[in-house]
Amino acid sequence: MTSLLETVQLKAFYGPTQVLYGVDLAVESGGITALLGANGAGKTTLLRALTSMVRTEGQIRFEGRALNQLATEDVVRLGIAHVPDGRGTFVHLTVEENLRLGAYARRARREVERDFERVYGYFPRLRERRRQQAGTLSGGEQQMLAIARALMLRPRLLLLDEPSFGLAPLVVRDIFHILRTINTDEQVSLLVVEQNANLALELADHAYLLETGQVVMSGTAERIRGDETVRRAYLGY
Amino acid sequence: MTSVSETANGTRAKAARVAGLSMVLWRRLGLAAALVLAVAIPFVASGYHTFQFTQVLIYAIALLGLNLLTGYNGQISLGHGAFYAIGAYTTAILIVKLGVPYWATVPVAGLICLVTGFLFGLPALRLEGLYLALATFALALSTPQILKFKKLEAWTGGVQGINIDKPDAPFGLPLDGDQWLYLFALVCLIPLFWMGRNLIRGRVGRAIVAIRDHPTAAETMGVNIAFYKSLTFGVSAAFTGVAGALGGLVTGFVAPDSFQILLSLYLLVGIVVGGLASIAGVFFGALFIEFVPIYADQLTDLFGDRAKALPWAMFGVMLIASMYLMPTGVIGLIKSLGARIARSAGRD
Amino acid sequence: MNEFLHQFFSGLASGGIYASIALALVMIYQATHLVNFAQGEMAMFATYIAWSLIGAGIPYWVAFFLTLAIAFVAAVAIERVIIRPFASAPVLASVCVFIGLLAIINSLAGFIYTYTIQPFPSPFPEHAWYGSVYMSPHEVGEMVVTLAVLALVYAFFRFTPLGLAMRAAAQNPVSSRLVGIRVGWMLALGWGLAAATGAVAGMMAAPIVYLEPNMMGGILLYGFAGALLGGIDNPWGAVLGGFMVGVLENLAGTYVVGADLKLTVALVIIVGVLVMRPSGLFGRPLVTRV
Numbered sequence: 001m002t003s004l005l006e007t008v009q010l011k012a013f014y015g016p017t018q019v020l021y022g023v024d025l026a027v028e029s030g031g032i033t034a035l036l037g038a039n040g041a042g043k044t045t046l047l048r049a050l051t052s053m054v055r056t057e058g059q060i061r062f063e064g065r066a067l068n069q070l071a072t073e074d075v076v077r078l079g080i081a082h083v084p085d086g087r088g089t090f091v092h093l094t095v096e097e098n099l100r101l102g103a104y105a106r107r108a109r110r111e112v113e114r115d116f117e118r119v120y121g122y123f124p125r126l127r128e129r130r131r132q133q134a135g136t137l138s139g140g141e142q143q144m145l146a147i148a149r150a151l152m153l154r155p156r157l158l159l160l161d162e163p164s165f166g167l168a169p170l171v172v173r174d175i176f177h178i179l180r181t182i183n184t185d186e187q188v189s190l191l192v193v194e195q196n197a198n199l200a201l202e203l204a205d206h207a208y209l210l211e212t213g214q215v216v217m218s219g220t221a222e223r224i225r226g227d228e229t230v231r232r233a234y235l236g237y
Numbered sequence: 238m239t240s241v242s243e244t245a246n247g248t249r250a251k252a253a254r255v256a257g258l259s260m261v262l263w264r265r266l267g268l269a270a271a272l273v274l275a276v277a278i279p280f281v282a283s284g285y286h287t288f289q290f291t292q293v294l295i296y297a298i299a300l301l302g303l304n305l306l307t308g309y310n311g312q313i314s315l316g317h318g319a320f321y322a323i324g325a326y327t328t329a330i331l332i333v334k335l336g337v338p339y340w341a342t343v344p345v346a347g348l349i350c351l352v353t354g355f356l357f358g359l360p361a362l363r364l365e366g367l368y369l370a371l372a373t374f375a376l377a378l379s380t381p382q383i384l385k386f387k388k389l390e391a392w393t394g395g396v397q398g399i400n401i402d403k404p405d406a407p408f409g410l411p412l413d414g415d416q417w418l419y420l421f422a423l424v425c426l427i428p429l430f431w432m433g434r435n436l437i438r439g440r441v442g443r444a445i446v447a448i449r450d451h452p453t454a455a456e457t458m459g460v461n462i463a464f465y466k467s468l469t470f471g472v473s474a475a476f477t478g479v480a481g482a483l484g485g486l487v488t489g490f491v492a493p494d495s496f497q498i499l500l501s502l503y504l505l506v507g508i509v510v511g512g513l514a515s516i517a518g519v520f521f522g523a524l525f526i527e528f529v530p531i532y533a534d535q536l537t538d539l540f541g542d543r544a545k546a547l548p549w550a551m552f553g554v555m556l557i558a559s560m561y562l563m564p565t566g567v568i569g570l571i572k573s574l575g576a577r578i579a580r581s582a583g584r585d
Numbered sequence: 586m587n588e589f590l591h592q593f594f595s596g597l598a599s600g601g602i603y604a605s606i607a608l609a610l611v612m613i614y615q616a617t618h619l620v621n622f623a624q625g626e627m628a629m630f631a632t633y634i635a636w637s638l639i640g641a642g643i644p645y646w647v648a649f650f651l652t653l654a655i656a657f658v659a660a661v662a663i664e665r666v667i668i669r670p671f672a673s674a675p676v677l678a679s680v681c682v683f684i685g686l687l688a689i690i691n692s693l694a695g696f697i698y699t700y701t702i703q704p705f706p707s708p709f710p711e712h713a714w715y716g717s718v719y720m721s722p723h724e725v726g727e728m729v730v731t732l733a734v735l736a737l738v739y740a741f742f743r744f745t746p747l748g749l750a751m752r753a754a755a756q757n758p759v760s761s762r763l764v765g766i767r768v769g770w771m772l773a774l775g776w777g778l779a780a781a782t783g784a785v786a787g788m789m790a791a792p793i794v795y796l797e798p799n800m801m802g803g804i805l806l807y808g809f810a811g812a813l814l815g816g817i818d819n820p821w822g823a824v825l826g827g828f829m830v831g832v833l834e835n836l837a838g839t840y841v842v843g844a845d846l847k848l849t850v851a852l853v854i855i856v857g858v859l860v861m862r863p864s865g866l867f868g869r870p871l872v873t874r875v
Contacts, residue, residue, distance in 0.1 A: 051763065053759070053762075071762070072762040072763065073762045073765045073766060073767050073768070076762070076763055076764065076765040077765045081763075082763050084759070084760070084763065088757065088759065088760035088763060089760070090753050090756055090757055090760060091756075091757075092756055093749075093752065093753065093756070097749055100746070100749060101749060101750065101753050101761075101764045101766070102764055104746065104749075104750055104764050104765050104766055105764065105765030149764070153764065153765070
């Protein structure tokens with residue numbers, strides 16, 4: 001069974017500096033995969049590599065198709081949505097405009113309008129604020145907006161970079177709950193980068209542990225959670 | 238072909254030599270040869286050619302000024318033609334209205350431009366890259382209008398400008414006007430270039446280059462950015478002002494329409510083609526901006542009046558092509574060629 | 586008072602032209618953070634194209650729209666071929682490229698059309714049917730056209746998906762790519778739109794200042810002044826700035842410095858704004874990262 005997304009010996013570079021040293025990773029269709037690791041391990045870089053935002057070597061295949069030569073906008077149009085660290089909101093545009101941009105690459109106008117309703121269903125607060133300038137939203141609302149915008153693409157794979165960053169625990173809990181719902185209801189596969197390993201392992205089916213640009217452990221979330229060294233180093237007990 | 242020499246702390250190093258002479262010596266020989274050639278020109282060339290070469294010397298001085306500011310210090314000026322104009326008008330006004338001897342007007346022009354440049358440099362401190370380019374562009378575009386201003390007509394001569402009599406050789410020397418002016422320009426150029434070179438090689442030079450490349454770091458290390466930037470503006474303007482003064486003497490008149498935006502852009506082309514942040518490069522730039530329009534002019538026979546447009550077009554193409562193909566200018570090409578020769582010599 | 590009103594309205598009329606140029610400048614600045622020094626020459630060349638079309642017998646308004654289309658396409662080509670390679674080059678390199686473009690376009694016009702000053706037709710009637718002495722029919726017509734163009738541009742950016750995408754690409758190219766926007770083409774389209782807007786300014790100005798290769802020099806300067814005054818990253822501020830500069834120029838020219846020094850007014854505004862309030866009246870304050 002071929003995975004939805006797989007990388008073979010993926011290396012990534014910022015200019016002359018190498019950050020990823022041959023990462024082999026697979027995301028199964030319909031699954032949630034977590035990417036764990038400390039600061040600087042290369043998690044964000046890995047997501048950026050998947051959407052051609054950095055220079056790469058090695059192979060990336062999505063639904064069997066090679067992504068290496070494609071520009072970011074073309075990777076996205078294949079059905080991969082990326083919620084970057086910092087959220088990447090268009091702060092000077094309204095919430096509604098942000099969402100509309102999420103669907104920019106799609107053609108079916110009526111379906112897009114229906115998706116607005118769907119997305120507002122997940123995040124009712126966005127509907128209340130839809131004419132507001134995105135930059136004036138709270139941190140939690142901006143994160144919701146970022147995820148909502150990604151959903152407007154109708155992606156098959158959703159990449160999330162630190163969705164819990166800077167948010168209050170209750171808000172994070174809501175968001176993660178919605179992520180699980182999206183995964184089951186819409187069959188959107190997720191690849192989630194998280195520093196908060198506990199949260200990530202609760203959500204995910206599979207997990208990869210990254211250290212200084214290499215995968216040091218991988219397996220089901222249960223197995224990783226149960227591992228002694230992981231517990232001590234990343235789960236804090 | 239190499240010789241091994243010991244460096245100060247005793248380690249052995251190979252000094253590249255070509256035909257038995259070190260690169261440093263080659264450079265000195267080249268300079269001496271150039272000097273001899275330069276002095277010889279007025280005696281071997283016709284009056285008209287001498288006039289042209291005088292203009293080359295003048296442009297070289299102006300380009301050195303602009304290069305100081307834009308090449309070494311990174312402040313983009315699209316308006317140095319204004320300082321050239323100030324220098325030219327200073328000379329004209331001092332000679333014609335105040336009867337000052339022509340040779341004395343040159344340092345005065347330089348001084349006035351030093352002050353003006355410094356004063357312009359003060360508000361320019363707040364402008365970075367693009368915005369400074371914009372402000373100086375505006376300055377250059379408005380210069381002719383300011384010079385035509387009716388209220389100043391008594392001094393500037395209005396649209397007609399001012400005519401200057403060409404000075405004769407002093408002490409009854411057997412030189413005609415063109416030859417003397419050439420030598421006079423050369424005599425002004427040599428100390429100016431010597432000053433410029435020392436400025437650049439010294440502490441000031443290092444400071445202004447540091448400001449261009451790493452302004453924050455420079456500031457943290459105690460370099461007074463405001464002072465050096467304004468100073469560079471002033472010195473740069475002074476050089477160009479001297480060039481303008483000499484230019485006025487050589488052409489024999491100053492008029493507002495001689496100082497259009499075109500002049501400022503010529504100067505920019507000069508330093509870009511010759512080589513930014515290079516002293517030797519300004520000579521190539523000066524040769525380029527003096528002779529290219531003349532050759533393009535000769536095409537007037539083929540194209541009629543429309544040929545007026547050609548030098549302008551050539552400059553445009555050269556600017557873009559330089560940025561694309563040789564961003565370090567002619568001098569950059571020569572240096573890399575020289576480095577290649579030195580490398581192959583060092584390999585033996 | 587009559588004189589004042591006359592100068593005021595006349596200023597508004599020329600302000601419309603400056604506003605169009607200011608808008609063109611800001612459109613490109615917003616997307617690329619570069620100032621298109623060649624904007625004036627592009628507008629001038631477009632006007633020459635219109636002139637050739639009209640001279641060939643094509644009715645004015647057909648020629649007008651045809652010129653807009655040609656200017657649009659040419660600008661897209663220029664952006665992709667000449668400007669794009671310097672996208673990440675240092676500022677001086679970009680400035681040199683723009684100046685080079687300015688020189689080439691200017692000399693191309695001089696070469697093809699010569700430097701002889703030509704009259705350019707105005708599509709508006711010679712005599713005012715509305716009885717006012719404050720504005721000539723051309724001035725009124727020109728203001729209407731300018732405002733119509735500005736309104737169309739506004740509507741495009743505000744209400745169309747493409748306009749939204751272009752705004753997004755200008756504000757946040759990285760995020761724009763992440764929603765599938767081809768940012769490179771958005772830049773090129775921005776150039777096209779800017780050129781078309783500039784062409785309108787050129788065609789409206791030419792009946793007054795006459796058609797010759799150097800006609801746009803002063804107007805460009807006023808356009809800069811307007812863009813800076815209003816805020817170089819705020820298109821509608823720039824438009825307002827353009828109108829303000831037009832009025833200021835006329836009033837200052839009449840009452841303060843005399844007609845000869847009008848261009849200096851632009852210089853003073855430019856330097857003044859850059860020194861005292863670089864973000865202009867309505868722009869966002871500039872933050873430079875240390």
